[in-house]
Amino acid sequence: MKKSAKWKLAWLLILPVLIVRGFTIVYPLIVTFINSFFEINMFKGGEATFVGIQNFINIFQDDKIIASLNFTIIFTVVSMIFHVILGVFLALLLNVKFRGKKFLRTITLIPWAMPMVVTGIAAKWAFNDSYGLINDLIRRINPDFHFDWLIHPWSAQLSVILVDLWKDIPFFAILVLAGLQFIPEEIYESAKIDGANKIKTFFKITLPMIIPTLLTLCIFFTMWRITMYDLVYAMTSGGPGDSTSLLAYRIAVEAFTNLNIGYASALALLLFFIMIAFSAINLLFIKKAQY
Template sequence: MKTAYTAKQNPGLKTPAARSSAKLKLAWLLIIPVLLIRGFTTLYPSLVTLYNSFFEINMFKGGQHTFVGLDNFIQVFRDDKVITSLKFTVTFTVVSMVLHIILGILMALMLNLNFKGKKFLRTITLIPWAMPMIVTGIAAKWAFNDSYGLVNDLIRRVFPGFHFDWLIHSASAQAAVIAVDLWKDVPFFAILLLAGLQFIPEELYESARMDGAGTVKSFFKITLPLLLPTLLTLCIFFTLWRIVSYDIVYAMTSGGPGDSTSLLAYRIAIEAFTNLNIGYGSAIAVCLFVLMMVFSSLNLLAIKRSEQ
């Protein structure tokens, strides 16, 4: 009653409920522009892509739409080029992420040691990550050339007469693409893990040493369990980046030899913008979205289990 009386006598005063409502309205007012932008740049294109996947779109007749139902999706699973791209996308993602984890942890542990010049080393470690992928891909294409490439030049210093064109053989081209991806992104992955290592109290390692635990045991009993939430969270983002990779293949191999290094994102671009098969390219994009959801769900499941 006192609050109500005060509010009547002083119209400028607001009750706690009114102030809370005003703050909520202000929050929504500030968030709505962001939601509109995200909806326009993310939700709308996604819905249009899903819609187009059910049509055959003839760009030579002004974008004429012909409803074909699930025919585009059926064609996806019958297209040998798409199946090849899907296989390499899965291989590229899984192998790259496994090596990201192993090499990233090793590099993070090394950068976490106390030695002179560690700040300088941490800084230059990020140079590969800072380079645009399109530039890295073009440089890698030259580096793996048999005649004048850096890779074969270094090998020939040990084995004179060595000749091998890495990018004209399927297996070696796939390995080269994965190696370049690792060279570029593992340093950034390691720096992020290094940030996680900084939050592990040194007292835990001192207690472990007093109990007779060695370096290896301390790593598996202290470092890895405490680093696991950070590691799994990073895996979600890095996995999604691997799945939608396009520029490395575009610059380095153009999907060749044949279609052996063609990732799904690259196949979508070829179908939609080179072959002007918008409906079919949209169907492949929907399948890629489902693949991303599967990998994301597996990562989230791993995070949930690690917290139990």
């Protein structure tokens, strides 16, 4: 078979996949881009009025959106910092040789295996002042303690971040653990012979060897943080006020509750460009790490 025929056959075989992916990704993106320049009234059969960039101007004049943007950035940055720190620490613990480590690795993934909506509902109960698990544990030390975590903006934000960390750090750690398995044992033996202690070994050998893995994981986990919707929906419904309203949750509210399709489309594009920016930053770090 000629080379040109092989290329034609290859394109023919992947064409169905390209059509499906184009329909599920490219087409919705194009429609969202077009809708962002219109004010669409769903109460009048989807009547669309061209408004130009007014939807984008309204974004930066909307206090609710500004609050959502602020919390989305705080949530993503803080969550990823602790994902890396605690994830690497947990991975190192799981990499220690001891009896029962396979069983421990298995049960470590239980929080990650739980659906996010179930986790959010359970967390809503756990942080309740009257009958929640968190305050019950604290009252065993201080019987007079009373605090409703989800009615104060700062504590509600902290609670959402903590629940997100509790759920996803185990999965992050298992993926880092997989990266640790590829570090040759001979390198550690040579470092031990040269008199390097465990701290020096970590910073001179382990960390540099897993940095590409960490940066790659950060791309995916950052995207998941930016687009998170279900945890906030189940746990706080964006409250109190709009203090825990992540941008993805605000898009859903504007689109399906307020039926403001044009405005929601503009917000979706904003979220899309934020994701591109974060991905570009991560890819830049990966490129530097490879050198």
